[in-house]
Amino acid sequence: METLKLLYIAMGPGIAIAVFIYYSDKWEKEPKKLVLKSFFLGGLAVFPTYYFEGMVEEALGMRTLVDEHSPLFWPKTIFYAFFGVALAEELCKFLFLKAFVCDDQEFSEPFDGIVYGGMVGCGFATVENIMYVLPHGQEVGIIRMITAVPGHAFFGVILGYFMGRAKFSVNRARHLLHGLVVVVLLHGIYDTAAFSKAIWSVYLVFAIILLGIYLGLKAKRELEKLSAVIEFSAKQYFPLKGRRKTVPLQLRDIRSLLSKGKLVPDDNLIDKKTGKIKSIREIFSSKIISQYKRLPKTPFSGMPVKLFLIFYQVTFGLYLYFWFLGNYRDFTSYKKLKLNPEFLAVGLFVLTILPYFVYGFFRETLTWNGGPSPLIDVSFDLFMAGIEATFLYYQFQMFSKFFEKKLAKPFSVPMIILGFFILSGLKKVLSSTIPFYLFWEMILILLQGGVLAFVQRDLNLYWRLENERN
């Protein structure tokens, strides 16, 4: 039972991010077989890199470095972090992605790099997490859930972003090198901080993870726009081979033919309007993102409530962050709102995670009348539940403005927020020492997801009505 619980903690976060990335691909879903293959390739990459890391660790005598006063502590730690770990892991992910996925015909637009790169990152994070959490226990699992797992996943997304751009660019080598350098730098700084054993390193670890998530989400957003342009652009081309000058092809037709293997990125096409000859690499390059602003509004399809509940449950409620981000993105994109979804999601993440570390620090150093009072602990947990509820309140207020004109009976924002706050507070206050702790925790997560499912139900209804209107 204990092993199953640890396995669940180890695998949940990686799979949650993988699902989030998979469902980000709105216009042409990638085949599940290739997606799973990428995930397993990422997991496979753990083993050769671990062997290599073990050799470098042995050669440098890393185990004998007790603290920063040990001889050559910093040169060895930095060398090991950058070349022994970061370069080995990222290069292996890169190599597997390049060799076994990048040339697949299903990799038919730059955004696919985000999906496959993200899958490789999530696969790596999941297998590595199992290897850490099973022997070291729940606490390690919880720390890694918010550090190493999102780190690997979003480093994979960044790597995939550059690989996607490289596949559809004339400067392939430059993009590939650029991607590798960026992820190795981020990963190397992260590992240097993690191995340094210094007090300040905790803050640097979080800063790098947040930067990685932010850059990954930004990269994803950029290629999502490019993907939308490919889907909706009215530009037409004639192929130089096959059905030459008979049937004009739109960009989404070109993507479809690429995924069927009937065209390859090096094929040349003739622009119907200008008569210029361009390769598909040039046509699909990031330059076309400038057309995004001129695209028609595209409503979203929402998400089945059952699927939402499953994601929420299997990820211990971590899916909340992705859901929150996705909702803001859908509305800012559709309603052209002046909001920064990534900033708001990262804000929610920071303000609901970081205070625990700050509070933990003060809890250990300060004493209130001879020791930390349980009342202060409970107050802090309720305060944190309040922060979550506040972020959701503002998002739901935005929904209600749009829903009131469309839906007959939209959900009640105060009721949903109150329900969410009570369940979130109970979940945080719940002591891990009570009998059947995991069972009660899962019940509370299920109820919390159930409350948010009312919002998801109305979102689905809203997007369906918008689709019908268009």
Next chain:
Amino acid sequence: MVRIKIVALIIAVVGSLLYLQSYLNPPETWESHNKKGVIAFQESHYEESEKHFMQALELAEKPPANERRLYFSLGQLAEIYRIQSKFVEAELILKRALAMDEKLFGPRHPNLALNLNNLAVNYRLRGRYDEAEVLLKQALEILEESLGKEHPLVANILEHYAHLLHKMGRSEEAEKLENRFRAIYSLTEVENQ
């Protein structure tokens, strides 16, 4: 492209197999050799124990040198040589331990006195009584100075010294020392009651 696939495939297969092999047969470490050495020692398999302690010593000697481990391994090895009556080997090891005592703890530390005593016992068993006496006198001086004249460890050295003096035919001197260490032991017994 084919070349990249071949390289990636080789890395995936060979790397995973090597990892699997190292996982199933983890490389021996200083700790694992020590553990195995102690188990073999407890089961009176002295030759096997010696082999493990020697391998632990070799690992401790590898750069970057870890002096604490090295010192510990020298002590283990000296003991296993003594048990097996390998006095020549034990002498070499004890001399290395003495040099490290001075370097790590200084010239007046009880650890140095204890190793001087061990080397003295080694010399006594080999009939090198004069050399043993010099060492015991030195050990006694250090212990009396650092721990006091009535410490049980001082009594222990006195007992060895008395034994040596008997061997050297200086029974009168030996009896004086015997009276001293008996007095310390009885004092310790009273304190323990």
